[in-house]
Amino acid sequence: MGTIPAEELGIVAVHEHIGYGMPGSELDEKWWKTPEERYAETVPKLRQFHEYGGGTIVDATGICNGRDVDYYKSLSKKTGVHIVACTGFVGGDTALPHFARASVAYLASVFVHEITVGIGDTGSRAGVIKVGVSRGGRMTELDKRIYRAAARASVATGVPILTHLAIDPAPAIRIFNEEGLPLDRVLFGHADDGLNAENTPSEWIMSQGGRIGFDTFGYETELPDPPFWARPRKERLDHFLDLIAKGHLNRLLASADANCSPLGWPGVKGHTVNYIFEDLMPDLRNAGVDEADIKTLFVDNPAEFLSISA
Known part of the structure; x- marks a missing residue:
């Protein structure tokens, strides 16, 4: 809907998806939902988020994965929730051939255009750049090209970068350093999921200057049909609390990585962005985290991260 002053973002869910699907998911006759079904x-969910006090959702759905900015605009008008759209890709393995074959310079130009001019003919601009590690747990050569292009676009525009997974971070940090990107402009995401947490050197990443996203809260092994990246609720919470206790509060951001309406796959029943208000914040309070620190996690840190740097 336009540029948002940082002080008006309010409580931010920094890594969510209005809708998400792999390329071609619209051909899946079993799970694809009509626009009317998705809207309903x-x-x-977004109205409830707003009623709980939520101000902003960062939609981390990249190019080729169901990003629909006109849809976001309609939802924002309907619910009063700010939606920050992204440019970039969830990972190299989600980039269609046109982009997978492209040079760093071309990819950077696409990202810069979507940030400074607009996404398609929507008139809306991206406020964050998405990059990610492809399946397999190691950055591919395509991933590295995308990360380098994202770094150049971030330096050129002042818009931050949000990553899918924080495993194999050394090549990413090397690329960001080579491109002159301050690492506090990067949120290394999914550091908390059950599949990758043990292989994510969160404290090392923060020691290099990066931010860490505990953004799969709610994907718990206690769910009736948990996904493969689920993690026991207490284990994730204890991990998060341990990092806070070690003095990393200002480097941490939290979210639920929920899909409001998954595209081309069934999704996870019983998990929404509102886990943040219904479960996570009460868990933090019960663990002794005070209101000032909760505000730091969900208001101050996201506002600082999302601000467009000069």
Whole structure:
């Protein structure tokens, strides 16, 4: 809907998806939902988010994965929730051949255009750049090209970078350093999921200047049909609390990585962005985290991260 002053972002869910699907998911006759079905499923979740006090959702859905900015604009008008759209890719393995074959310079130009001019003909601009590690747990050569292009676009525009996974971070940090990108402009995401947490050197990343996203809260092994990246609720919370206790509060951001309406796959029942208000914040309070620190996690840190740097 336009540029948002940082002080008006409010409580931020920094890594979510209005809708997400792999390329070609619209051809899946079993799980694909009509626009009307998706709208009916999404509006109540965003309205509840707003009623709980939520101000902003960062939609981390990249190019080729169901990003629909006109849809976001309609939802924002309907619910009062700010939605920050992204440019970039969830990972190299989600980039269609046109982009997978492209040079760093071309990819950077696409990202810069979507940030400074707009996404397609929507008139809306991206506020964050998405990059990610492809399947397999190691950055591919395509991933590295995308990360380098994202770094150049971030330096040129002042818009931050949000990553899918924080495993194999050394090549990413090397690329960001080579491109002159301050690492506090990068949020290394999914550091908390059950599949990758043990292989994510969160404290080392923060020692290099990066930010860490505990953004899969709610994907718990206690769910009736947990996904493969689920993690025991207490284990994730204890991990998060341990990092806070070690003095990393200002480097941490939290979210639920929920899909308001998954595209081309069934999704996870019982998990929404509102886990942040219904479960996570009460868990933090019960563990002794005070209101000032909760504000730091969900208001101050996201506002600082999302601010467009000069």
